[in-house]
Amino acid sequence: ETGVTQTPRHLVMGMTNKKSLKCEQHLGHNAMYWYKQSAKKPLELMFVYNFKEQTENNSVPSRFSPECPNSSHLFLHLHTLQPEDSALYLCASSQEIPGRNSPLHFGNGTRLTVT
Amino acid sequence: GENVEQHPSTLSVQEGDSAVIKCTYSDSASNYFPWYKQELGKGPQLIIDIRSNVGEKKDQRIAVTLNKTAKHFSLHITETQPEDSAVYFCAASGTGTASKLTFGTGTRLQVTL
Numbered sequence: 001e002t003g004v005t006q007t008p009r010h011l012v013m014g015m016t017n018k019k020s021l022k023c024e025q026h027l028g029h030n031a032m033y034w035y036k037q038s039a040k041k042p043l044e045l046m047f048v049y050n051f052k053e054q055t056e057n058n059s060v061p062s063r064f065s066p067e068c069p070n071s072s073h074l075f076l077h078l079h080t081l082q083p084e085d086s087a088l089y090l091c092a093s094s095q096e097i098p099g100r101n102s103p104l105h106f107g108n109g110t111r112l113t114v115t
Numbered sequence: 116g117e118n119v120e121q122h123p124s125t126l127s128v129q130e131g132d133s134a135v136i137k138c139t140y141s142d143s144a145s146n147y148f149p150w151y152k153q154e155l156g157k158g159p160q161l162i163i164d165i166r167s168n169v170g171e172k173k174d175q176r177i178a179v180t181l182n183k184t185a186k187h188f189s190l191h192i193t194e195t196q197p198e199d200s201a202v203y204f205c206a207a208s209g210t211g212t213a214s215k216l217t218f219g220t221g222t223r224l225q226v227t228l
Binding site: 004040041042043045090092103104105106107108109 | 119124149151156157158159160161164204216217218219220221
C-alpha cells in the first residue's frame with residue numbers, strides 16, 4: 001500500500017461544478033506536490049508546498065486552487081474547469097526540498113473527467 | 116529550463132530479453148536522474164536513481180548509466196519478466212531538488228511470453 005493516499009480515485013464533474021481532490025501522506029514528509037498527467041505528455045508540476053508553505057505555482061490557472069492545512073494533507077479545489085483539464089492528477093511527497101536523498105513518493109492519482 | 120527527451124515511446128521485448136530506454140537532457144547543471152515505473156492504475160514508483168558523480172548504478176536486474184559529456188542516461192533491464200510491463204519515466208533535476216524534476220514523456224514496455 002502506498003504511503004500517499006488520494007481520494008477520490010475517479011471523479012466526473014461538469015464545467016460549472018466545484019469539487020476537491022484530497023491527498024494524505026503517512027510518511028512524515030515535509031513537502032507535498034500536485035502533478036498533472038495527460039496522455040503522451042510529460043508529468044506537469046502544478047504546485048509545491050514545503051512545511052505547509054506554497055513554494056511554487058507553475059503558472060497554473062486560477063480555476064485550480066491548492067490548500068495545505070498541515071504537512072500531511074493537501075487539497076486541490078476545482079471550479080469552472082474546462083474539458084482539457086481532464087487528466088490524472090497525482091499527489092506526491094518528499095522528505096525535504098531541496099534534498100540530496102529526497103525521492104518523490106506518488107499516490108495512485110485521481111482520474112478526473114470534465115464533461 | 117531543463118528539457119528531457121525519452122525514447123522509444125513503446126518497446127516490446129520477449130520474456131528473458133533485455134530492454135533499454137534512453138533519455139537525453141539539456142541542462143548541463145542537472146545532477147540527479149531518477150527513473151520511475153508506473154503500473155496500470157497506479158502512481159509512478161521510484162525504481163532507481165543516479166547522481167552525476169557516478170557513471171553506473173545497478174540494483175539486481177536494473178541498471179542505469181549516465182554520460183554527462185553527451186548528456187544522456189539510460190535504463191537497462193535484463194532478464195525481463197511479464198511483471199516488468201509498465202510505463203517507465205526518466206527525469207532530471209539540478210542539485211537534487213525534487214521540486215525541479217523534469218520528466219520525460221514515458222516508455223511503455225511490454226514483455227511478451
